Amino acid sequence: MASAPMAQPTRPRSRLYEWQRFAYRYLGPALRYIVLIALALLFLFPFYLMIRTAVITQPEVASFDWVWWPQETHWRENLEGIFNDQTAPMSVGLRNSAIIAGANLLLQTLFASMAGYALARLPVRGSSLVFFLILSTLMVPSAVTFIPSYVVVANLGGVNTLWGIIVPGLFNAFAVFLFRQFYLDFPVEIEEAGRLDGLSHAGIYWRLVLPNSIGVLAALGILSFINSWNAFLWPLVIGQHPSSWTTQIVLSTYITAQTINLPYMFMGAVVGALPLVIVFLVMQRYIVEGVRLSGIKG
Amino acid sequence: MAKRGALGIAATGAALDAPAAPTRRRRDHSATITFWLFVAPMIVGLGLFTILPIVWGFLLSLSQARNTISLGNWVGLQNYVSILRDGEFRESMVTIVLFTLFIVPLTFVVSLALAMLVNGVGRGTGFFRTVFFIPTAVSYVVASLVWRMGIFNGLPSGFANWLLYTLGEEPGLPFGLGQLLLDFFGGNRVVWIGTPDPPWYWLVLVTVRLWLQVGFYMIIFIAGLQEIPRSLYEAAWVDGARTGWNTFRYITLPGLRNTAVAVLLLSFIAAFQAFDEFFNILGGTAASTGNQGLARPPLVYLYRAAFTDQDYGRGSAGAFILTALIIGVTLIQGRIFGFGRKA
Numbered sequence: 033m034a035s036a037p038m039a040q041p042t043r044p045r046s047r048l049y050e051w052q053r054f055a056y057r058y059l060g061p062a063l064r065y066i067v068l069i070a071l072a073l074l075f076l077f078p079f080y081l082m083i084r085t086a087v088i089t090q091p092e093v094a095s096f097d098w099v100w101w102p103q104e105t106h107w108r109e110n111l112e113g114i115f116n117d118q119t120a121p122m123s124v125g126l127r128n129s130a131i132i133a134g135a136n137l138l139l140q141t142l143f144a145s146m147a148g149y150a151l152a153r154l155p156v157r158g159s160s161l162v163f164f165l166i167l168s169t170l171m172v173p174s175a176v177t178f179i180p181s182y183v184v185v186a187n188l189g190g191v192n193t194l195w196g197i198i199v200p201g202l203f204n205a206f207a208v209f210l211f212r213q214f215y216l217d218f219p220v221e222i223e224e225a226g227r228l229d230g231l232s233h234a235g236i237y238w239r240l241v242l243p244n245s246i247g248v249l250a251a252l253g254i255l256s257f258i259n260s261w262n263a264f265l266w267p268l269v270i271g272q273h274p275s276s277w278t279t280q281i282v283l284s285t286y287i288t289a290q291t292i293n294l295p296y297m298f299m300g301a302v303v304g305a306l307p308l309v310i311v312f313l314v315m316q317r318y319i320v321e322g323v324r325l326s327g328i329k330g
Numbered sequence: 331m332a333k334r335g336a337l338g339i340a341a342t343g344a345a346l347d348a349p350a351a352p353t354r355r356r357r358d359h360s361a362t363i364t365f366w367l368f369v370a371p372m373i374v375g376l377g378l379f380t381i382l383p384i385v386w387g388f389l390l391s392l393s394q395a396r397n398t399i400s401l402g403n404w405v406g407l408q409n410y411v412s413i414l415r416d417g418e419f420r421e422s423m424v425t426i427v428l429f430t431l432f433i434v435p436l437t438f439v440v441s442l443a444l445a446m447l448v449n450g451v452g453r454g455t456g457f458f459r460t461v462f463f464i465p466t467a468v469s470y471v472v473a474s475l476v477w478r479m480g481i482f483n484g485l486p487s488g489f490a491n492w493l494l495y496t497l498g499e500e501p502g503l504p505f506g507l508g509q510l511l512l513d514f515f516g517g518n519r520v521v522w523i524g525t526p527d528p529p530w531y532w533l534v535l536v537t538v539r540l541w542l543q544v545g546f547y548m549i550i551f552i553a554g555l556q557e558i559p560r561s562l563y564e565a566a567w568v569d570g571a572r573t574g575w576n577t578f579r580y581i582t583l584p585g586l587r588n589t590a591v592a593v594l595l596l597s598f599i600a601a602f603q604a605f606d607e608f609f610n611i612l613g614g615t616a617a618s619t620g621n622q623g624l625a626r627p628p629l630v631y632l633y634r635a636a637f638t639d640q641d642y643g644r645g646s647a648g649a650f651i652l653t654a655l656i657i658g659v660t661l662i663q664g665r666i667f668g669f670g671r672k673a
Contacts, residue, residue, distance in 0.1 A: 061451075065451070071447075078480075078481075081480045146372075150365045150369050159365065176656065178632075178649075179642060180649065183642060183646075203372055205380075262470070264606045269637065283469075287475050287610055298475070301472045301476060305468050305469065309467050320549055324553040
């Protein structure tokens with residue numbers, strides 16, 4: 033027999049080896065799950081605390097014994113409590129926030145996508161200069177310039193108006209960059225088809241390009257919705273009168289003015305955060321994509 | 331800006347000098363008109379709300395502008411000198427540097443750890459990813475409310491103090507661990523926010539931002555991890571890299587280079603502009619500034635300079651000092667990590 037089996041360099045099946053195999057197969061994954069579940073509980077805890085304190089009564093919340101969940105939930109009373117509070121109008125805040133976030137969702141993405149498309153696909157002399165100019169504004173950290181921005185908006189009469197809160201935030205240079213990247217890889221065939229059908233450049237963009245970039249539009253749109261709903265500093269600076277307060281300003285007033293009790297306050301937090309958490313869960317696929325895109329900023 | 335590829339965006343060469351589009355078609359006027367129409371909102375908007383504020387703010391920083399936002403009363407660099415001489419401003423710089431030194435490395439380590447835990451788990455990846463990612467949807471104000479009023483409110487009925495009581499005294503942890511815990515925190519009636527010594531408010535401020543942002547950076551890290559070719563790990567196995575640490579050190583970390591730089595830069599820029607949680611946890615909209623003196627980051631300082639003291643000239647000067655610092659550190663960081671070099 034010429035082909036005698038070569039002696040395989042097998043490890044001796046020692047107890048150590050068995051133990052290693054066992055650890056590799058089961059112990060590692062089990063440990064990983066235990067750590068993950070513990071961390072998950074830790075991360076979910078603030079949500080629990082928020083909801084639990086929102087449906088509880090004042091005596092229960094002040095109890096020395098922790099009330100994990102009240103005997104009776106008080107959704108209705110506490111909800112009515114915040115909407116009846118006159119010092120910090122929650123209904124006005126929610127309406128303003130919805131308008132601001134909605135306008136951002138639509139216009140911020142539209143402007144950025146238009147500019148990105150023009151820069152990627154319309155052959156015009158000077159377009160790289162325009163692109164460079166737009167990108168150069170990214171150097172400036174946005175929150176730091178809130179005082180100079182306030183000065184400009186105040187001069188335009190934007191203090192205490194919703195447009196004063198909305199408009200300065202609509203021009204996102206980084207989104208232009210992302211859209212340009214996206215449109216550089218956009219299939220030429222679609223545009224050619226439109227040209228054969230006699231569509232103008234604007235027509236091609238509106239009828240063919242936009243409907244075919246829903247994914248990116250949604251990803252960036254939802255992120256801008258969340259960011260503008262949650263924004264605090266700029267609405268605080270511009271919205272000085274309660275009629276132009278956003279949800280975040282109302283909640284901030286709850287924390288510091290302390291005109292309402294703790295359960296109401298937490299019900300306010302639930303009302304302010306819940307819509308976003310739901311949007312977030314439903315649209316998570318797009319948001320993950322949007323965040324992934326944000327990762328290339330730098 | 332020339333950094334992509336690692337995160338799945340098509341590499342397009344140097345973004346700035348590439349022609350905007352291949353000029354295979356003859357120049358047509360409708361394209362020119364459409365181009366300018368399409369970029370007009372962006373150019374006008376950025377010009378009006380980014381460039382103009384910078385120019386105006388800079389001029390304002392050279393003016394005496396108390397209770398006014400108009401220019402004219404030139405004072406040279408006086409605003410810069412006076413703000414740099416102000417102990418409170420320098421203190422605010424120290425505060426933000428300390429905060430950044432805590433939060434940036436912590437965020438980096440925790441979000442990378444979460445990404446690696448979630449990425450390799452197999453069953454349940456989606457669930458865990460969602461759980462760690464949801465806090466991104468919550469605002470700093472809401473989280474500040476929960477942290478300040480729910481967890482760390484300093485009352486015996488607040489969660490943190492109740493937990494200390496439960497673990498430390500009744501029923502208490504066994505083997506004297508409970509007592510150890512109480513000794514560490516100094517009893518079970520800890521004033522978390524409001525005393526400079528011990529400075530527990532830092533625990534409150536750091537944990538709230540950590541909870542809010544690690545999920546975001548975890549997603550970026552997961553995207554980076556998935557870009558590392560599986561074959562590299564196999565090759566490493568063949569080459570004898572057996573322990574997890576070795577593959578992490580020689581495959582994962584180098585593969586995450588671009589992602590890591592992005593995470594460091596983004597979290598640094600965000601931390602340096604911290605405002606919301608400091609404002610809402612330590613102080614507030616009410617006339618009394620509460621505990622704001624404990625830790626006043628530059629943005630809170632500038633907010634007060636402009637909107638309480640109505641000194642827009644000084645406020646603008648401070649804004650420019652801060653902007654210069656952020657840009658400077660960003661550039662240095664980019665240099666150190668070899669920005670723009672081929673990964």
